[in-house]
Amino acid sequence: MTPTELTIGEVRLTPILVADPPLLNTQGVHQPYTPRLIVEVVTEGGVTGLGETYGDTKYLDLARPLADALTGRSVTDLNALPLLAAEVCGDSPAATAAGAVDVGGLRGVQTADKLRLSVLSGFEVACLDAWGKAAGLPVHALLGGKVRDRVDYSAYLFYRWAEHPGGRGEADDWGAAVDPAGVVAQARKLADIYGFGSFKLKGGVFEPKEEIAAVRALAEEFPGRPLRLDPNGAWSVETSLMVAEELRDVLEYLEDPAGTTDRMAQVAARTDIPLATNMCVTTFDEIAEAFTRGAVQVVLSDHHYWGGLRNTRELAAICRTFGVGVSMHSNTHLGISLAAMTHVAATVPNLHHACDSHYPWQTEDVLTERLTFENGAVAVTDTPGLGVELDRDRLAALHRRWLDDDGSHRDRDDAAAMRLADPEWTTPAVPRW
Numbered sequence: 001m002t003p004t005e006l007t008i009g010e011v012r013l014t015p016i017l018v019a020d021p022p023l024l025n026t027q028g029v030h031q032p033y034t035p036r037l038i039v040e041v042v043t044e045g046g047v048t049g050l051g052e053t054y055g056d057t058k059y060l061d062l063a064r065p066l067a068d069a070l071t072g073r074s075v076t077d078l079n080a081l082p083l084l085a086a087e088v089c090g091d092s093p094a095a096t097a098a099g100a101v102d103v104g105g106l107r108g109v110q111t112a113d114k115l116r117l118s119v120l121s122g123f124e125v126a127c128l129d130a131w132g133k134a135a136g137l138p139v140h141a142l143l144g145g146k147v148r149d150r151v152d153y154s155a156y157l158f159y160r161w162a163e164h165p166g167g168r169g170e171a172d173d174w175g176a177a178v179d180p181a182g183v184v185a186q187a188r189k190l191a192d193i194y195g196f197g198s199f200k201l202k203g204g205v206f207e208p209k210e211e212i213a214a215v216r217a218l219a220e221e222f223p224g225r226p227l228r229l230d231p232n233g234a235w236s237v238e239t240s241l242m243v244a245e246e247l248r249d250v251l252e253y254l255e256d257p258a259g260t261t262d263r264m265a266q267v268a269a270r271t272d273i274p275l276a277t278n279m280c281v282t283t284f285d286e287i288a289e290a291f292t293r294g295a296v297q298v299v300l301s302d303h304h305y306w307g308g309l310r311n312t313r314e315l316a317a318i319c320r321t322f323g324v325g326v327s328m329h330s331n332t333h334l335g336i337s338l339a340a341m342t343h344v345a346a347t348v349p350n351l352h353h354a355c356d357s358h359y360p361w362q363t364e365d366v367l368t369e370r371l372t373f374e375n376g377a378v379a380v381t382d383t384p385g386l387g388v389e390l391d392r393d394r395l396a397a398l399h400r401r402w403l404d405d406d407g408s409h410r411d412r413d414d415a416a417a418m419r420l421a422d423p424e425w426t427t428p429a430v431p432r433w
């Protein structure tokens with residue numbers, strides 16, 4: 001491996017639109033297509049590394065200057081990435097608006113730092129992939145080596161409609177799930193196909209008592225299996241405590257029942273069910289208050305907004321220091337990100353919960369071969385780099401969809417998608433219940 005082989009000669013950015021089913025959450029419903037950005041880092045030695053991150057306009061605006069600035073640098077120069085991003089990306093107006101939140105609040109605060117980290121995570125993963133390919137080492141080896149050979153994922157259950165309003169988008173055969181029977185049928189199908197052994201229900205969609213009934217129905221169908229419920233902060237402290245009491249015998253943890261660190265701390269003080277979050281601890285700045293107040297017991301890391309695989313390991317070390325558990329959050333992503341999640345998860349000793357992944361809902365990908373779950377787990381590959389290969393035809397087809405789009409899908413907006421079914425819909429005020 002010579003320095004030239006590791007020097008970045010070109011960075012290619014390809015925004016795409018990926019099919020997404022009508023999955024419901026407290027903000028609204030997923031649009032038929034969701035934006036992602038595929039990053040290719042090509043070294044002067046001809047090695048191509050792949051990365052993936054959010055593809056909404058506010059991310060693309062930051063990704064372009066960073067791509068230009070990377071040319072001539074080494075793929076190993078990763079500690080300098082945040083400094084470089086801070087220097088060249090500038091602050092996005094979306095991030096600097098007072099009280100800005102990510103995806104209507106589903107992913108917590110939105111700051112200029114977090115937005116830059118979300119962008120540079122795609123570049124970090126692409127650099128690690130290129131470096132690993134050039135060195136003949138898997139990405140997990142570059143992170144210090146794996147401590148497990150498979151990474152467990154949980155079934156990510158959603159209330160959903162059979163199809164998008166007006167029959168838009170791509171059809172699938174999952175049918176609707178809007179009541180306990182529908183949720184159980186969906187869980188059974190996900191367990192049968194993928195072998196998942198734990199189940200997370202995305203809540204905050206219906207009245208809490210209906211969601212309690214759905215979790216109870218899951219507990220009956222899958223006795224003893226770890227269950228989670230995540231209303232994305234839609235409940236008050238009192239409602240959170242009521243749900244915690246009703247489900248205390250079956251929940252592994254309750255995820256973001258209430259929407260702020262202060263409310264989570266109030267809930268945590270009065271229940272012994274662990275609270276997990278991907279909303280009130282989403283940046284390093286938020287850790288101290290949440291941990292010292294005992295507001296969360298499990299942090300659901302997301303390598304995209306935490307700034308990459310190496311930052312995820314730093315977060316895991318901080319969690320370990322405070323006796324806080326760690327697992328992984330997910331939203332709509334493709335196989336490059338699933339591979340990246342699997343590599344980093346394989347290196348984290350204190351990862352004791354099955355990670356979230358939307359991947360089963362994504363029928364489209366940009367890989368020649370999709371990643372597979374066996375008994376609910378993804379095997380940790382020892383193939384150099386991430387161990388995945390880009391399918392250029394698929395990438396081109398999904399980019400073509402992005403080019404042809406009239407702009408209505410280029411920025412994720414679950415509330416706007418909901419208004420197509422319910423013109424009166426506005427993003428609910430929190431707490432909703």
Ligand SMILES: O=C([O-])C(=O)C[C@H](O)[C@@H](O)C(=O)[O-]
Nearest residue numbers: 025106107232278330331332
């Ligand atoms: O809280 C979570 O687990 C998420 O934010 C995951 C996703 O954003 C999910 O809520 C979604 O996509 O509807």
Ligand SMILES: [Mg+2]
Nearest residue numbers: 230255256278
């Ligand atoms: Mg969550």
